[in-house]
Amino acid sequence: QKEVEQNSGPLSVPEGAIASLNCTYSDRGSQSFFWYRQYSGKSPELIMFIYSNGDKEDGRFTAQLNKASQYVSLLIRDSQPSDSATYLCAPSGSARQLTFGSGTQLTVLP
Amino acid sequence: EAGVAQSPRYKIIEKRQSVAFWCNPISGHATLYWYQQILGQGPKLLIQFQNNGVVDDSQLPKDRFSAERLKGVDSTLKIQPAKLEDSAVYLCASGTVKGQGNGYTFGSGTRLTVV
Numbered sequence: 134q135k136e137v138e139q140n141s142g143p144l145s146v147p148e149g150a151i152a153s154l155n156c157t158y159s160d161r162g163s164q165s166f167f168w169y170r171q172y173s174g175k176s177p178e179l180i181m182f183i184y185s186n187g188d189k190e191d192g193r194f195t196a197q198l199n200k201a202s203q204y205v206s207l208l209i210r211d212s213q214p215s216d217s218a219t220y221l222c223a224p225s226g227s228a229r230q231l232t233f234g235s236g237t238q239l240t241v242l243p
Numbered sequence: 244e245a246g247v248a249q250s251p252r253y254k255i256i257e258k259r260q261s262v263a264f265w266c267n268p269i270s271g272h273a274t275l276y277w278y279q280q281i282l283g284q285g286p287k288l289l290i291q292f293q294n295n296g297v298v299d300d301s302q303l304p305k306d307r308f309s310a311e312r313l314k315g316v317d318s319t320l321k322i323q324p325a326k327l328e329d330s331a332v333y334l335c336a337s338g339t340v341k342g343q344g345n346g347y348t349f350g351s352g353t354r355l356t357v358v
Binding site (some may be wrong): 137167169175176177178179182221223225228229230231232233234235236 | 274276278283284285286287288291298299332334338346347348349350351352
């Protein structure tokens with residue numbers, strides 16, 4: 134069983150729509166959860182983190198966490214073509230190391 | 244603040260040759276990580292340092308990979324001898340040990356091609 138599973142996509146949404154990215158994890162000891170965005174040919178950049186159950190909003194991004202279900206998601210509202218990238222989910226382990234999923238490739242169509 | 248510096252940006256070598264990558268973390272960051280990212284996959288942790296000590300190297304193929312972090316600052320990752328399957332981007336990241344929300348910052352990576 135993979136430690137971190139993401140819907141692999143590719144996921145296509147029209148400009149202005151909501152993009153929903155999902156992630157499940159196996160390590161119940163994970164405390165913090167990070168979302169990174171990776172443009173093609175570039176390195177990952179941090180866009181959101183969450184460590185409490187519920188929702189956390191930052192601009193057009195909302196992270197949702199349900200530790201009982203071992204599930205974390207990222208919603209992108211009013212999607213823009215510039216949001217087209219691969220989104221990586223990464224729970225944090227006990228030594229603060231991040232374990233990455235394989236990522237979901239998102240394409241926002243103009 | 245300056246970001247994580249890595250060099251070289253690209254490297255092409257033949258199988259069985261050796262190669263080394265260099266990383267300079269963000270000033271003051273105690274933790275340093277080396278990740279391997281194969282095309283189409285997420286980054287995979289190879290080794291984690293805190294200051295100049297190894298925290299986790301459980302996924303480092305120690306028969307061919309080695310890494311060091313002298314004086315708790317710069318780090319080098321070496322592969323000897325290289326195999327075709329080592330073709331990947333090698334990412335260095337650094338972070339702090341304070342707070343729950345401190346994800347880490349990646350460098351621009353070194354793209355290795357083994358032919």
